[in-house]
Amino acid sequence: MTTNQPLGPEVLTPPAQSPTPHPLPGRTITLHPIQESHTEALWNLVGGTTDPQKVSVWTYLPEGPYSDSTYTEFEASIHQKTTSQDPLFYTILDNRTQKPQGWITLMSIVPEHLRLEIGNVLFAPELQRTTGATEAVYLLLRHAFEELGYRRVEWKCNDLNEGSKRAARRLGFVFEGVFREHMVVKGRNRDTAWFSLLRAEWEQGVKEGLEGWLHPGNFDETGKQRRGLEGMREASWGQHNTTATATAFLILDVQQGVTGQILDDDSTPERESYIDRLASVVKAARDKPIRIIHVKTAFRRGFPDLHLRNPSAQRVIPTGRYTEGHESVEFHPTVAPHENDIVTTKRRVSAFGGSDLEVVLRSSHIENLVVVGLITSGAVLSTVRQAADLDYGLTVLEDLCLDRDQEVHDVLMKKVIAKQADVVGSEEWLARL
Numbered sequence: 521m522t523t524n525q526p527l528g529p530e531v532l533t534p535p536a537q538s539p540t541p542h543p544l545p546g547r548t549i550t551l552h553p554i555q556e557s558h559t560e561a562l563w564n565l566v567g568g569t570t571d572p573q574k575v576s577v578w579t580y581l582p583e584g585p586y587s588d589s590t591y592t593e594f595e596a597s598i599h600q601k602t603t604s605q606d607p608l609f610y611t612i613l614d615n616r617t618q619k620p621q622g623w624i625t626l627m628s629i630v631p632e633h634l635r636l637e638i639g640n641v642l643f644a645p646e647l648q649r650t651t652g653a654t655e656a657v658y659l660l661l662r663h664a665f666e667e668l669g670y671r672r673v674e675w676k677c678n679d680l681n682e683g684s685k686r687a688a689r690r691l692g693f694v695f696e697g698v699f700r701e702h703m704v705v706k707g708r709n710r711d712t713a714w715f716s717l718l719r720a721e722w723e724q725g726v727k728e729g730l731e732g733w734l735h736p737g738n739f740d741e742t743g744k745q746r747r748g749l750e751g752m753r754e755a756s757w758g759q760h761n762t763t764a765t766a767t768a769f770l771i772l773d774v775q776q777g778v779t780g781q782i783l784d785d786d787s788t789p790e791r792e793s794y795i796d797r798l799a800s801v802v803k804a805a806r807d808k809p810i811r812i813i814h815v816k817t818a819f820r821r822g823f824p825d826l827h828l829r830n831p832s833a834q835r836v837i838p839t840g841r842y843t844e845g846h847e848s849v850e851f852h853p854t855v856a857p858h859e860n861d862i863v864t865t866k867r868r869v870s871a872f873g874g875s876d877l878e879v880v881l882r883s884s885h886i887e888n889l890v891v892v893g894l895i896t897s898g899a900v901l902s903t904v905r906q907a908a909d910l911d912y913g914l915t916v917l918e919d920l921c922l923d924r925d926q927e928v929h930d931v932l933m934k935k936v937i938a939k940q941a942d943v944v945g946s947e948e949w950l951a952r953l
Contacts, residue, residue, distance in 0.1 A: 729753025748952020777848025
């Protein structure tokens with residue numbers, strides 16, 4: 521019997537295999553099914569301590585922290601983990617020392633729907649932000665997609681866990697939304713942020729990017745990465761998908777009317793070199809699969825799009841500046857748009873205010889924004905806060921944003937913007953590409 525109601529495409533793939541406990545070896549770490557023999561080493565790693573760094577690894581987990589008087593409870597918890605099939609726990613063993621560095625699991629395993637989740641992740645402070653941490657997730661992704669036959673891997677975390685959300689995006693997972701009041705964990709509400717990675721995405725750039733980043737040749741003699749994971753993944757994605765771009769580089773209000781105020785009012789070496797430094801970074805970004813978007817502020821002649829209640833009205837309307845065709849809205853020639861760049865015009869402080877920016881981003885499948893420009897307390901701050909509410913991944917290049925007041929710039933970057941974006945210097949960001 522057939523109907524005219526729409527249905528999804530037919531899935532002919534057989535059910536995936538349930539994972540079984542066996543070691544998954546990597547270059548820097550090995551994922552080993554958790555054993556009771558790991559108990560003491562794991563306890564010494566993250567249990568029986570008041571060290572804030574070690575205690576913090578338990579913040580978003582359903583158990584812990586464990587004080588020095590709770591070894592028996594910890595031991596019982598490890599025993600329970602050794603017999604669990606879902607979640608299936610792996611101890612992360614350092615290949616050099618053979619010592620545990622934490623654990624990670626495959627969970628919410630549904631073979632008939634070809635999906636599972638990577639979760640219940642405990643990385644000791646020594647493992648966090650290391651090659652081994654990335655490799656642990658890579659090994660599970662490869663195992664799930666290539667050996668077990670899953671088509672979807674999920675990553676779910678407390679929506680307040682900014683570190684986990686940044687990690688998900690960095691690894692290539694796609695944000696899907698927030699389940700409000702989803703769980704009660706340790707007596708507290710948990711809104712859950714959902715991310716996923718599909719097998720097609722794994723095959724079309726995520727795998728290649730991870731393997732390229734993990735390759736020994738990507739690290740110098742001190743262990744510092746030569747190229748960043750996101751840049752390598754996007755390059756791989758671009759080779760497979762000529763129409764898709766994951767990151768946009770937003771240049772805010774670098775136009776004659778604004779640069780004249782900010783760069784000429786207070787001459788310092790940093791401000792004098794600003795345009796040249798910005799141009800250099802834009803050139804480097806343009807050589808990557810990154811969309812360059814120039815955002816300017818401009819109003820229609822007569823200001824029909826600027827309400828008199830708006831704080832800008834009293835400053836702008838009497839001057840007649842910042843209208844289409846006026847020199848104040850022309851881009852600085854050193855960083856003027858190239859042929860393939862995108863230009864959008866905003867009517868308010870935020871880059872999204874009165875512009876078609878969000879339409880451009882969604883149509884181009886852009887998930888991550890790199891923000892630079894003028895001024896920190898104006899367009900930069902407003903754009904970052906609105907973009908964060910729209911669930912974009914955010915990076916702000918601190919040295920390529922300026923404000924009239926350096927103290928205001930510093931406070932906003934460290935105390936406000938850093939809560940919603942990865943705030944880094946341009947040199948560090950370039951090193952990631």
